Amino acid sequence: MTAVPLWAWGVTLAVLAALIVIDLVLTRGPESSLRAAAVESGLWFAAALAFGGVLWLWRGPTTGSQYLAGYLLERALSVDNVFVFVLLFVSMRVPAELQKRILFLGVVGALVLRGVFIAAGGALIEHVSWIFYLFGAMVLVAGARMFRAGEGGSGNNFAVRGLRRVLPVSEHYDGGRLLTRVSGRAMATPLLVALVAIAVTDVVFALDSIPAVFGVTRDLFVVFTSNAFAVLGLRALYFLLAGSADRFVYLKPGIALLLVFIGVKMLLYDVVHMPVWLSLVVIAVVAGGAIGASLWRDRRLRRLREVPRPAAEPRPAAESRGPVRT
Numbered sequence: 001m002t003a004v005p006l007w008a009w010g011v012t013l014a015v016l017a018a019l020i021v022i023d024l025v026l027t028r029g030p031e032s033s034l035r036a037a038a039v040e041s042g043l044w045f046a047a048a049l050a051f052g053g054v055l056w057l058w059r060g061p062t063t064g065s066q067y068l069a070g071y072l073l074e075r076a077l078s079v080d081n082v083f084v085f086v087l088l089f090v091s092m093r094v095p096a097e098l099q100k101r102i103l104f105l106g107v108v109g110a111l112v113l114r115g116v117f118i119a120a121g122g123a124l125i126e127h128v129s130w131i132f133y134l135f136g137a138m139v140l141v142a143g144a145r146m147f148r149a150g151e152g153g154s155g156n157n158f159a160v161r162g163l164r165r166v167l168p169v170s171e172h173y174d175g176g177r178l179l180t181r182v183s184g185r186a187m188a189t190p191l192l193v194a195l196v197a198i199a200v201t202d203v204v205f206a207l208d209s210i211p212a213v214f215g216v217t218r219d220l221f222v223v224f225t226s227n228a229f230a231v232l233g234l235r236a237l238y239f240l241l242a243g244s245a246d247r248f249v250y251l252k253p254g255i256a257l258l259l260v261f262i263g264v265k266m267l268l269y270d271v272v273h274m275p276v277w278l279s280l281v282v283i284a285v286v287a288g289g290a291i292g293a294s295l296w297r298d299r300r301l302r303r304l305r306e307v308p309r310p311a312a313e314p315r316p317a318a319e320s321r322g323p324v325r326t
Helices: 006-026 033-060 062-090 096-125 131-146 154-166 190-214 220-232 234-247 251-268 276-306
Strands: 181-184 187-188
Touching: 006 096, 006 181, 006 220, 033 062, 033 220, 033 234, 033 251, 062 190, 062 251, 062 276, 096 131, 096 190, 096 220, 096 234, 131 190, 131 251, 154 187, 190 220, 190 251, 220 234, 234 276, 251 276
Parallel strands: none
Antiparallel strands: 181 187
């Protein structure tokens, strides 16, 4: 693994912290419109590409391509997170004005947890070489499992049940508070339960996505930064896609196919050398194709519903059959 100087880590973390503060200041309102979410998501995407450009100029096209491939892979996988978050918020009846706060705290927590996972994964790969192939098997199994319909959501259900067994939880929200008092007794609010569920959901997804990025590159700096920019854009992506989750019907199979591809690539690492540009092309084509096919199908179905049905033809008048005998 390529060593990155400490000053680069410090500057990168400072830039990420500054972007988080700027995002928090610019999106202080309780609700996010579709237009604002689209602009915010576009800005996060532009920031990620700008960082990739700096990385390209600093460490060369190979590292820059690895970062871009890792970012696109994480971005595609994060869309599946969004759909699970939609189900979670609906099932827990989280008020719309509180969803932004939960997602912000969840994103910051996910960034910290993923940093820990990446450091641990990198150390394992460095000292236990066969663990890389175990990661490949995990990614392959995750992709195969995702092909099954109805996968997902069990992790946060387990988190909700577990927290309710450990802590007393109030029946109602108390504004933006995580803890409240009911009849003089300290209790957790459903907001805290939702926050824990978000964190556990991201941990479950990270167990698949982080090993997958190690299949693109073993550079810890690239793995972390590609994850960081994908995660930090997750909140804007949620408000952009939350109302249209059912439109992307081909996205889950596409993500599953990507995971299978990366898993096979990791397992054959010592047998077949696959260039970074090929991984980048496969990720872009599969993810873009799944999104494009989903939008084409949705547009086609809408057109079919909008086509007016032909008016019923008037029935011909009954022909005279002569006088009716009585």
